[in-house]
Amino acid sequence: MKRKLVALFMAMALIGSAVAPVLLSVGSARVAAAGDPVGKTIEYLKGRQQTDGGFGEPGRDSSNQLTGWVVCAIAAAGEDPSSWRVTGKSPLDYLSSHAGDWTTLGDLERSCLAVCSAGADPRSFGGRNLVAEISAQIKSDGHLGDMINDHCWGLIALSAAGEPIPEGCRNWLVSMQNIDGGFSFAPESASDPDDTGAAMQALKAAGEAPGGNAMERAAFFLRFCQSSDGGFCWQSNSSNVASTAWAVQGLSAAGEDPDSTAWSKSGKTPLDFLRDMQQADGHIRYSDASDSNPAWMTAEAVPALLKKPYPLSSEPEAQNGEVPSDSSDSSDSSQATTTADAPADSSWDSFAEDALFTFPAEPPGEEVAPEVVADREPKRSSDSSGAGSSGSPDDSGNLFAMGAPGVNSGNGNTGGNVPLFLIICGAFITVLGLITLGLSKKRHSRQY
Known part of the structure; x- marks a missing residue:
């Protein structure tokens, strides 16, 4: 009996050693504070507007990409982007003056979304018909562009x-x-929460019912991507704001309430994670460990905090049969002081200019994401856009290793908590097997 107890304690200790690192991995970025999270994000973004009307990260010039996303965030918060002016110039003035720079399908899509969100005419903006240019790329099989992300x-x-x-x-x-119910950036690639969230928004835009089979399967996949802090992650066990924001918007498009107990994990919802990432000056950091691209992350978080999927609608999103309360209601948030106005590392300049729809990479010295040519798009070796590199593919050479939950992506990282669960189960079963074997040998020794 004594030996049985010792073996049992050994099994419990082994399981505890596997779980302990997860429980101790809470970042130091979270310091309790209260306030209106959306109101603070808007005030922060106002401080990022440049004299040309556009928006730039701290220490950087304005960019088409960031300006487009901030315009969407402003509109989501119920404000008129054309009224945001510095030296008489608005974000729409900036975008219109740079319309000739939009050379990729991603540029056209993001800019069309921003222009429409601001209430301007996408069929005559900056001398271009954005709707016609996008529609012209629909193929006979219904595929728009080259990748699922483009589509x-x-x-x-x-x-x-x-x-x-x-x-x-x-x-x-x-x-x-x-x-598995999820969607990926490219065909025949592993699912990821970012593109799954984007696909759910696209399905809603295409007329898919919130309770439809595709939506329900996608929501089921996202459950396996959710971390214990409530957020969602990509190629890592550490949640990030970019993945969480798009997952939240996707869930909202599917009629789910991502701030309800149904999406609470260890007492934290996805929106709790976004609020926890907000800092004292109003900006939202990328993750516990990284504060890269603060303006971009803040702009991405705004519609998610309001539970508004794209395209934006004047009507509140119905969630589980109910209409949510006014999104302007304030809620508690967890914040910490940060130096957001410090100039960014110069090696990030090219990334800021080329970002559109890709997974955000990490600054030098921190966890690195794949090469990117758009906000969440892993760079393809055949890409001809001339975009700057901010990372490297995995050692296997697979540029589309998305790191789906439970699947190692080749670089040692995994997405979600499924791998940890499997390790714990495997260790527990192994210990029980050893105990059983030991007891069996003991019985046989007594028989002979």
């Missing part, structure tokens, strides 16, 4: 412009759903 944001942009979405476009997207 999703194309549907969202066209819907924002009031264009009817062809049935073939919706059917093509549904056919790209992986067996």
Whole structure:
């Protein structure tokens, strides 16, 4: 009996040693404070507007990409982007003057979404018809662009412009759903929470019912991507704001309430994680460990905090059969003081200019994401955009290793908490097997 107890204690200790690091991994970025999280993000973003009307990260010039996302955030918060002026110039003035710089499909999609969110005309903006240019890239099979990511944001942009979405476009997207319920950046790649959230928004834009099969499967996948802090992660066990924001918007598009107990993990919801990442000056950091691209992360978090998917609607999103309360209600947030106005590392300049729809990479010295050419797009070796590199692919050479929950992506990182769960289960079963074997040998020794 004594030996049995000793073996049992050994098994418990082994499991405890596996769980302890997770419980101790709470970042130091969280210091309790109270206030209106959305109001503070808007005040922070106002401070990032430049004299040309556009927006830039601390220490950087304005960029098309960041300005487009901030315009969407301003509109989501119920403000008029055209009224935000510095030296008489608004964000729309900046975008219009740089419309000739939009050379990729991603540029057109993001800019169309921003223009529509601001209430401007996407069919005549900066001398371009954004709707016609996007629609021209729809193929005969319904696929828009080259990647699933292109397709999703194309549907969202066209819907924002009031264009009817062809049935073939919706059917093509549904056919790209992986067996685990998630979606990936490119066909035949592992699912990730970011693109799953984007696909859910695109499905809603294309007319998919919130309770439809595709939506429910996608929401089921996101449950396995959620971390114990309430947030969502990509290629890591550490949640980040970018992944969480798009996952929240996707869940909202599916009629889920991401701030409800149904999406609470260890007492934390996805919106709790976003609020926990807000700092004293109003900006939202990328993760516990990183404060890269504060303006970009703040802009991405605003519609998520308001539970508003793209394209933006004047009507509140119905969630589980109910209409949510006014999104302007304040709630507690956890914040800490940070020096957000410190100039960014110069090696990030090219990344800031080329970011559009890709996973955000980490600054030098921290966890590195794949090479990027857009906000969440892993750089392809055949890419001809000339975008700067901010990371490297995994050692296997697979540029699309997305790190789905429970799947090692080749660089030692995994997404979600499924791998940890499997390790714990495996260790427990192994110890029980050893105990059983020991007891069996003891019985046989007594028989002979």
